[in-house]
Amino acid sequence: MKIIVPMAGRGTRMRPHTLTIPKPLVPIAGKAIVHRLMEDIVAVCNEPVEEIAFIIGDFGAEVEKRLIQIAESLGAKGKIYYQDKPLGTAHALLCAKPSLEGELVIAFADTLFKADFTLDKSKDGTIWVQKVDNPSSFGVVEFDKDGYITNFVEKPTEFVSDLAIIGIYYVKDGAFLRDEMQYLLDNNIKDKGEFQLTNALENMKRKGVKFVPEQISEWLDCGNKDSTVFTNQRYLEYLKDRKEKLVADSAKVVNSVLIEPVYIGENVEIHNSVVGPHVSISANTKIKNTVISNSIVQESAHIDNANITNSMIGNHAKYHGSQADLSVGDYNVIK
Known part of the structure; x- marks a missing residue:
């Protein structure tokens, strides 16, 4: 085959x-x-x-x-x-x-x-x-x-x-x-x-x-962005039902709440935040003082002081802000 x-x-x-x-x-x-x-x-x-x-x-x-x-x-x-x-x-x-x-x-x-x-x-x-x-x-x-x-x-x-x-x-x-x-x-x-x-x-x-x-x-x-975010939501539900491991051992979650299902990649750091449900965070991303749901965050992004939903954040992107419905590309910086 x-x-x-x-x-x-x-x-x-x-x-x-x-x-x-x-x-x-x-x-x-x-x-x-x-x-x-x-x-x-x-x-x-x-x-x-x-x-x-x-x-x-x-x-x-x-x-x-x-x-x-x-x-x-x-x-x-x-x-x-x-x-x-x-x-x-x-x-x-x-x-x-x-x-x-x-x-x-x-x-x-x-x-x-x-x-x-x-x-x-x-x-x-x-x-x-x-x-x-x-x-x-x-x-x-x-x-x-x-x-x-x-x-x-x-x-x-x-x-x-x-x-x-x-x-x-x-x-x-x-x-x-x-x-x-x-x-x-x-x-x-x-x-x-x-x-x-x-x-x-x-x-x-x-x-x-x-x-x-x-x-x-x-x-x-x-x-498009919205359909991809929805697909991520559905897929996290499937993986949860299959009881797959979704949080990497190397992830650091400090004074924060994870609302399942969420995917947390290798070496992710989450401080003073609420993450989930239906959030995927890829490797080496840092999230601080943030509430985020129903979103995809790619590798090595930095997010702080934000309230985010129905969003995609690209690789190496940086976001400092307030509540939003976002589609932020790779390497962008928003303050």
Whole structure:
């Protein structure tokens, strides 16, 4: 089994938090979004993953090193591929062409999920979906009485289905998919100006491949600051239910109250403060004389004399102030 992770976009809707790192490396409960996503996919696959291939832009050597470490932490070999131009999902995947063979899970790294199933590898392919209230904003699937997908519809103007494709796919024959995507590029077949993965899946379906939908229990978006803060909240609840250790032994909590669930990273210092619920604080951050809830604070930040909620504070940021709803980027200083 291999996992292919297209993540070449910079995540402009998440600025200023993506000015120094790509969006999939923004932390959720102390780990990068893409790390959490890979953990969840490995759990659903319920078998060892031999390779995780990341398709990225020009993110630099440090980001590449972190991605390789994420793969290795899950027992897989990490590979890095590059997409220079945003020409669509099929084009992005073909940037990892040498890895497109055998059994594949494709996972676009801007969403997290919770699932109550184990991947059924007896199927030709699986499209992971979630029921939504506004299907016209998504790609959706139609399926027949036997449960097989009959149609992929991108942002339908009239109701055809409320099962939205969340951006995670299983394909038993990766080489078949590779060849169908290459056919799109070779013949300049585009949809809405781009080479689309769903067009390749549709061609496979016409040639006899049977895809099934698999509905997840919760779909967690990380598209902007507010949705990412909410995802952090939900994820902390999951980790609490799983009784995972969320406060590092090296953290120093002095004359302060922690309201669970909270994540407190290595060498964090908290003095005279109330932290939580639903707060994630990454390594080496210092918090003093502060009340903070429902927020994400990244590494080596400094916060004092503040009352903060529904906020994201970037790496090395400094905040001295009063009650606020914040989105403070890396290295900023606010007094």
